[in-house]
Amino acid sequence: MAVIPKHYEGSSKREKVEHMFDSIATKYDLLNHVLSAGIDKTWRKKLISILSKENPKIILDVATGTADLAIAAASLQPHEIIGVDISYRMLEVGRNKIKAKKLESLIQLIHADSEQLPFEANSFDAITVAFGVRNYEHLLTGLKEMYRVLKPGGICLILEFSQPQSFPVKQFYKFYSKYILPFAGQLLSKQRSAYEYLPESVNAFPHGEKFLNIFNDAGFNNTKYLSLTFGIASIYEGRKEKL
Numbered sequence: 001m002a003v004i005p006k007h008y009e010g011s012s013k014r015e016k017v018e019h020m021f022d023s024i025a026t027k028y029d030l031l032n033h034v035l036s037a038g039i040d041k042t043w044r045k046k047l048i049s050i051l052s053k054e055n056p057k058i059i060l061d062v063a064t065g066t067a068d069l070a071i072a073a074a075s076l077q078p079h080e081i082i083g084v085d086i087s088y089r090m091l092e093v094g095r096n097k098i099k100a101k102k103l104e105s106l107i108q109l110i111h112a113d114s115e116q117l118p119f120e121a122n123s124f125d126a127i128t129v130a131f132g133v134r135n136y137e138h139l140l141t142g143l144k145e146m147y148r149v150l151k152p153g154g155i156c157l158i159l160e161f162s163q164p165q166s167f168p169v170k171q172f173y174k175f176y177s178k179y180i181l182p183f184a185g186q187l188l189s190k191q192r193s194a195y196e197y198l199p200e201s202v203n204a205f206p207h208g209e210k211f212l213n214i215f216n217d218a219g220f221n222n223t224k225y226l227s228l229t230f231g232i233a234s235i236y237e238g239r240k241e242k243l
Contacts, residue, residue: 025089063132067094143218
């Protein structure tokens with residue numbers, strides 16, 4: 001089931017997601033770090049540690065947002081990193097961060113739809129996504145696009161929220177996401193609806209083995225996932241078969 005953000009103009013989920021992230025762009029990083037108690041940084045570091053074993057030279061970061069993961073990937077010393085996102089304002093914040101870190105020659109941010117990537121097939125050694133695939137209007141289409149532009153032998157790593165299953169983490173997480181998260185989001189960003197959408201989209205998103213089934217349907221092989229922090233998030237890994 002696709003979850004669509006409420007209270008935003010636009011007829012499609014893509015348009016509504018774009019408006020939603022435009023509206024919270026300047027507060028997005030603060031809210032992410034505060035509401036996750038900084039754990040989101042640890043999750044990104046874990047993804048980068050997995051990616052470091054691949055020694056990728058050309059990296060695509062899909063749904064890059066404010067470019068946190070793209071900036072983290074700079075530590076791998078690739079030749080080029082390209083980040084794409086549908087939100088102009090998120091990209092503006094990301095470009096300012098990249099400029100502050102003097103990474104303009106390495107990281108390029110492009111406004112683009114993740115379901116219609118403006119790149120030729122077999123272009124990237126690695127593709128990453130952090131907290132973006134659950135916002136796709138058509139999940140399988142977006143995954144197929146990533147598969148298309150990934151080089152044979154390349155790796156795709158997806159960091160995404162999942163749903164804890166064990167007591168008492170499951171019960172606490174449900175209470176936190178339903179009541180605390182929207183309240184804190186409204187307090188800090190004045191956009192309660194955006195932070196009501198977050199838990200709703202997480203609840204509707206196929207996690208674990210269900211996501212791997214869709215990952216496989218998109219063409220990826222050797223798929224697996226790593227559960228993080230009692231199942232609050234997961235890193236999914238897939239590869240494109242070598243020719």
